[in-house]
Amino acid sequence: MSATSKSRPIDDEAALQLDANGNLRHLLTLKGLDKRLLIDILDDAERYLTAPGSLPVRSKSLAGRTVANLFFEPSTRTRASFDLAGKRLGADVLNLDVNTSSRKKGESILDTIYTLEAMQVDVMVVRDASSGVPAYIANNVLDHVSILNAGEAEVSHPTQGLLDLLTIRQHKGGIENLTIAIVGDIRHSRVAMSASHGLTTMGVGELRLISPAALAPDPDTLPGALIFDNLAEGLAGADVVMGLRIQRERIGNLDGIPAIDEYFANYGISHERLKVAAPDVIVMHPGPMNRGIEIESTVADGPNSVITQQVTNGVAIRMAVLDRVGRIMSAR
Numbered sequence: 230m231s232a233t234s235k236s237r238p239i240d241d242e243a244a245l246q247l248d249a250n251g252n253l254r255h256l257l258t259l260k261g262l263d264k265r266l267l268i269d270i271l272d273d274a275e276r277y278l279t280a281p282g283s284l285p286v287r288s289k290s291l292a293g294r295t296v297a298n299l300f301f302e303p304s305t306r307t308r309a310s311f312d313l314a315g316k317r318l319g320a321d322v323l324n325l326d327v328n329t330s331s332r333k334k335g336e337s338i339l340d341t342i343y344t345l346e347a348m349q350v351d352v353m354v355v356r357d358a359s360s361g362v363p364a365y366i367a368n369n370v371l372d373h374v375s376i377l378n379a380g381e382a383e384v385s386h387p388t389q390g391l392l393d394l395l396t397i398r399q400h401k402g403g404i405e406n407l408t409i410a411i412v413g414d415i416r417h418s419r420v421a422m423s424a425s426h427g428l429t430t431m432g433v434g435e436l437r438l439i440s441p442a443a444l445a446p447d448p449d450t451l452p453g454a455l456i457f458d459n460l461a462e463g464l465a466g467a468d469v470v471m472g473l474r475i476q477r478e479r480i481g482n483l484d485g486i487p488a489i490d491e492y493f494a495n496y497g498i499s500h501e502r503l504k505v506a507a508p509d510v511i512v513m514h515p516g517p518m519n520r521g522i523e524i525e526s527t528v529a530d531g532p533n534s535v536i537t538q539q540v541t542n543g544v545a546i547r548m549a550v551l552d553r554v555g556r557i558m559s560a561r
Contacts, residue, residue: 242257242258242260242261242364243258243260243261243262244261245257245364245367245368246258246261246262248557252553252557253266253270253550253553253554253557254375254554254557255363255367255375255376255377255378255554256376256377256378256387256388256550256554257363257364257367257376257378257381257385257387258378258384258385258387258423258426259385259387259390259391259423259426259427259430260385260426262430263430264430264431264432267391267394267427267430267431268431270391270546270549270550270553271391271394271395271398271546271549273549273552273553274391274392274395274542274545274546274548274549275395275545276549277317277544277545277548277549278541278542278545285313285317285544286317286548287317287318287319288317288318288319288552289318289319290318290319290552290555290556291315291318291319291320291551291552291555292319292320293319294319294320294321294351294352294555294558295320295321295322295323295348295349295350295351295352296311296315296320296321296322296323296350296351296352296353296354296551297322297323297324297325297345297350297352297353297354298311298312298315298322298323298324298325298354298379299325299341299345299353299354299355299356300324300325300326300354300356300379301326301355301356301357301358302356302357302358302380304356304379304380305516305517306515306516306540306543307356307379307380307386307388307389307543308324308356308379310540310543310544310547311354311377311379311547311551312324313544314544314547314548314551315352315551317544317548318548318551318552318555320352320551320555323345323350338362338365338366339366339369342366342369342370346370346371346374350374351373351374351375351555351558352374352375352376352377352551352554352555353366353370353374353375353376353377354377354379355376355377355378355379355381356378356379356380356381357380357381357382358382359381359382360381360382360383360384361381361384362381363376363377363378363381363385373558375554375557375558377550377551377554380419381419382419383416383417383418383419383422384419384422385419385422385423386419386420386422386423386515387423388543388546388547388550389419389420389423389424389515389543390420390423390424390426390427391427391546391550392539392542392543392545392546393420393424393427393471393513393515393539394424394427394428394431395542395545395546396511396513396535396538396539396542397409397469397511397513399538399542400511400535400538401468401469401511404428404431404432404433405431405432405433405434406434407433407434407435407468407469408434408435408437408466408467408468408469408507409428409433409434409435409436409437409467409468409469409470409471410437410438410439410463410464410467410469410470410471410506411424411425411436411437411438411439411471411473412439412440412460412463412464412470412471412472412473412496412498412523413439413440413444413472413473413474413475413496413523414440414444414473414474414475415438415439415440415444415445415446415473416440416443416444416445416446416447417444417475418473420473420515421438421446421473422450422451424471425438425451425454429453429454435455436451436453436454436455437454437455437456437457437463437467438451438454438455438456438457438463439456439457439458439459439460439463439464439496440456440457440458440496441458441486441487441492441495441496442458443486444475444486445458460495460496460502461502461505464502464503464505464506465505465506466505466506466507467506467507467510468506468507468509468510468511469510469511469513470498470503470506470510470511470512470513471512471513471514471515472498472512472513472514472518472523472524473514473515473523474517474518474519474522474523475492475519475522475523489522492522492523493521493522493523496523497521497522497523497524497525498512498523498524498525498528499525499527499528500525500527500528500531503528503533509533510533511533511534511535512524512528512529512531512533512534512535512536513534513535513536513539514529514536514539515539516536516539516540518536
C-alpha cells in the first residue's frame with residue numbers, strides 16, 4: 230500500500246488507534262480507549278518493574294525492530310524513558326531532535342517520515358508543539374508502522390497519563406472512589422488532559438481541577454470535572470494531589486497570569502496547605518518542577534511524594550506500550 234493512500238479522517242483518533250481486531254496499533258490519546266485496554270497496559274507495565282538496586286527487566290521482544298524517537302520539542306524524562314524502554318526490549322533506537330533534523334531546514338514532516346520508513350523504522354515516537362501532528366502522521370504511514378504520541382501541544386500526552394494511572398493504582402489500590410486534585414495551568418497542560426481522560430475512564434470518584442481563572446480549562450473539554458479557583462477548597466479531603474507547572478511557552482501574553490510570588494501564595498502546594506487533604510494523600514508532579522512556585526521542596530521530597538516513582542513507572546509504561554505494538558507487528 231502506498232504511504233499516501235490512507236483515507237481515514239484525521240479526527241477519528243480513537244478508531245485510528247486500533248487495528249481491525251481491536252488491538253493497539255498507534256497510541257495517540259487516552260480519550261476513547263476502553264477501560265479494559267487501559268488496565269491491560271497497566272498490568273503489562275507491572276511486569277517491567279523491579280526493586281530499587283536490582284537489574285532492570287530486559288527482553289528481546291523488539292529484537293530486529295527499529296524505534297525512532299522524533300522529538301521536535303524539548304524533553305528529558307519522556308525522551309530518556311522511551312530510549313531506555315526501546316533498548317531494554319532489544320530494539321535498535323534512533324534519536325532525532327529538531328536541531329539535527331532536516332525539518333529545521335524546511336523539510337515537510339511527511340518527507341521526514343517517508344525517509345525514516347525507507348530506513349525500515351517500525352515505530353515512531355513523536356513529540357511536537359503543534360496539535361494534530363501524531364494523528365496526521367498515523368494517517369500517512371505504511372500499514373506496518375506504529376506511531377506513539379510522546380506529547381502533543383496542549384492536547385495529549387497518553388503515556389504520561391498511563392504512568393500516572395499506574396502510580397495512583399500502586400499507592401491507592403485502584404482509581405474508583407478517589408478524590409483527585411490537579412493543580413496549576415490546566416488550560417495549557419497536555420498532562421492534565423490525558424490524566425483527566427484516563428481517570429474518567431477508570432471511574433475516578435471526583436476529579437478536581439484547580440487553577441487561577443486565566444489558566445482554567447474550558448469546561449466543555451473535560452466534562453464531569455469540577456473546576457476550582459480556590460486551592461484550599463479544591464484540596465479538601467483529596468486522596469491524590471498533582472501539581473503542574475505554568476506552561477509559559479504556550480501562553481504568550483495572556484492576561485491575568487499571576488506573578489511568581491502571587492502564584493505560590495495562592496496555588497503553591499506546600500506542607501501547610503496539604504493539611505486539608507486526606508492524611509494519606511500522595512503528591513505527584515510530571516516534571517519539570519519549579520520548586521518554590523508550584524510546589525514546595527519539603528513536599529516534593531517529603532514522605533507523601535511519589536514523584537520519583539512516576540519516573541520509574543514511565544519506563545515501565547513505555548516498555549509495555551512498545552511491546553504491545555511490537556506484538557501486533559509480529560502477528561501481521
